[in-house]
Ligand SMILES: Nc1ncnc2c1ncn2[C@@H]1O[C@H](COP(=O)(O)OP(=O)(O)O)[C@@H](O)[C@H]1O
């Protein structure tokens with residue numbers, strides 16, 4: 001838990017909840033923050049396996065996973081490749097598009113774009129976001145051409161990242177939680193003014209989460225199957241979450257996969273698990289039991 005990413009704060013909250021749950025289930029579990037200690041100490045101290053509660057770069061992107069592979073220590077969630085691809089929204093989209101899965105149309109932005117042409121191509125509003133950041137950091141909902149350069153600067157420079165401009169999807173938002181080979185009940189996310197940002201994700205009580213989602217059973221099953229396929233196509237496994245939206249025609253659009261999503265007891269995967277009759281403690285143990293090395 002912890003780590004050095006922009007999502008350190010959230011990771012510490014996830015780690016604290018996971019640690020408490022593991023201990024409640026009788027696991028001899030201890031906190032370990034790779035920002036403070038060398039990973040090799042894990043081996044020296046005789047740990048049998050790792051529950052990865054890191055989010056973002058360095059923890060969710062395959063690097064820690066690779067280090068644990070080298071140490072021969074089983075870890076939870078996706079392996080090196082699935083983690084790396086899942087972290088990268090651009091490459092995730094390329095894989096989905098190549099396989100005929102729906103994801104919003106996009107353009108990669110450079111510093112000297114014809115901003116008008118981008119807006120004409122994708123329509124307004126549009127979304128600009130960094131390809132490798134999470135938690136809605138660096139994301140802008142752009143409503144006029146004049147906002148585009150600043151949105152690009154934020155995504156590309158502040159977060160030192162590839163900036164992605166994406167067609168705006170105007171529909172309800174859902175997230176599919178995945179544990180093992182099962183997609184759990186979908187959650188519909190209703191943010192104030194449709195603004196599901198960092199603040200509304202973690203620090204306000206204004207976002208409403210609906211689980212069960214209210215979808216017709218057949219539509220729910222169709223979206224769950226899509227999410228599962230999208231997750232596996234990226235090489236992700238173990239557990240995670242796929243974010244998607246519906247447009248006015250109720251067509252689904254895949255936004256991204258998360259390979260190490262939030263794990264506080266009001267996070268989304270635990271919420272979906274509860275709707276399926278799985279307690280937070282049971283969920284944590286189930287994820288830990290599936291820990292592996294490649
Ligand atoms: N193309 C889009 N159209 C409409 N809303 C979007 C779009 N992309 C992202 N969003 C909104 O921004 C949030 C964060 O985007 P997402 O792609 O899931 O990245 P992350 O969660 O890693 O920051 C989404 O949950 C959604 O509310």
Ligand SMILES: [Mg+2]
Nearest residue numbers: 135243255256
């Ligand atoms: Mg997301």
